[in-house]
Amino acid sequence: MKYALVTGGSRGIGRAVCVRLARMGYHVLVNCMSRTDEAEHTLELVRQEGQDGEVLKFDVGNRVQVSAVLEAWMEKHPEEYIEVLVNNAGVRRDNLMVFMPGEDWDCVLGTGLGGFYNVTQPLLQPMLVHKFGRIVNMASVSGLKGMPGQANYSAAKGGIIAATKALAQEVARKNVTVNAVAPGFIRTDMVEGLDEAALKKTIPAGRFGTPEEVAGAVGFLVSPDAGYITGEVIAVNGGLYT
Numbered sequence: 001m002k003y004a005l006v007t008g009g010s011r012g013i014g015r016a017v018c019v020r021l022a023r024m025g026y027h028v029l030v031n032c033m034s035r036t037d038e039a040e041h042t043l044e045l046v047r048q049e050g051q052d053g054e055v056l057k058f059d060v061g062n063r064v065q066v067s068a069v070l071e072a073w074m075e076k077h078p079e080e081y082i083e084v085l086v087n088n089a090g091v092r093r094d095n096l097m098v099f100m101p102g103e104d105w106d107c108v109l110g111t112g113l114g115g116f117y118n119v120t121q122p123l124l125q126p127m128l129v130h131k132f133g134r135i136v137n138m139a140s141v142s143g144l145k146g147m148p149g150q151a152n153y154s155a156a157k158g159g160i161i162a163a164t165k166a167l168a169q170e171v172a173r174k175n176v177t178v179n180a181v182a183p184g185f186i187r188t189d190m191v192e193g194l195d196e197a198a199l200k201k202t203i204p205a206g207r208f209g210t211p212e213e214v215a216g217a218v219g220f221l222v223s224p225d226a227g228y229i230t231g232e233v234i235a236v237n238g239g240l241y242t
Contacts, residue, residue: 003082004222005029007060007119008089010038012188013138015045016211017086018053020219022046026084028053029073031060033089060089060115061107070122081126084222087116088138090156092190097151105152112156116163124171133176134222137164139233141184145241157182161233168231177230179221183214184237205238 004021008014009030018028019042028046030053032039039055046053058069074081090112093104116137127133142150143157161180168178185191185199186209200206217234220226235241 001080002026002084003029003077003080004084004086005031005056005082005119005123006086006088007031007115008033009086010035010042012190013183013186013211013214014086014088015042016215017088017218018042019045019049020212020215021084021086021222022049022051022053024219024222025051027051029056029082030054031056031058031089033057033059059111060087060119061110063114063118066115066118067122070119074126081130082123083127083130083132084134084136085120085123086136086138086218087119087160089115090138090140090153090190092150092153094149094153096149100152108152109156109159112153113159113163116160120167124176127176128171128174131175133171133174135167135176135178136218136221137161137178137180139164139180139182141182141235141237141241144182144233144235164233165231172230175227177221177226179226179230180233181214181217181221182233182235182237184209184235184240186211186214186236203238203240207238209236209238 004026006018009018010032030039030042058065093108137160139160140157142154143161146154164180214236
């Protein structure tokens with residue numbers, strides 16, 4: 001049985017990634033922090049694709065919590081390992097830096113960048129031992145070009161991109177690839193409150209993307225076709241930034 005873990009898998013892009021991985025034959029571990037009902041709905045969609053999975057509830061930004069849940073899972077599955085990891089969990093706390101509370105900086109960096117370390121580090125060794133693994137990190141156009149009002153989010157996603165490139169070089173010899181996907185404006189609850197009509201005018205494709213289009217890029221990077229691709233960032237942004 002092949003296992004894949006998707007952090008922040010309860011809604012939006014994470015949910016679409018879970019469904020895509022199920023179609024590819026993976027037993028999907030759906031992570032959520034609090035919305036167990038939404039995670040269970042994602043799991044039902046996974047089952048509709050003929051696969052199965054389970055919900056793993058933890059806050060990616062809480063290292064102790066992450067370690068406890070992952071260690072418990074590994075103890076229950078001593079002969080198996082998580083071969084695909086999609087670090088998707090993230091939060092936004094937009095504000096101009098001059099008005100940004102310290103807790104908003106800590107929250108965004110702790111979830112987006114700290115969460116990457118907390119979840120990836122304990123899952124690396126089994127991948128290296130089995131000489132196979134696929135890690136896909138969810139970055140953002142904000143991490144590529146920076147966005148005003150998102151110094152915290154841009155810092156977290158820019159850090160993810162840099163960490164992706166560094167880690168890829170550390171583990172490539174063991175057939176473990178590490179890549180990132182950088183979405184632009186995707187129609188999820190993460191873009192609620194934004195002026196869609198105005199923003200669409202800045203996008204050459206003239207529209208927001210869909211979670212399924214991002215999931216398609218993730219699916220490719222996980223597939224055998226991408227076995228020689230590592231340390232790369234695939235932008236899914238309709239031409240917004242190239």
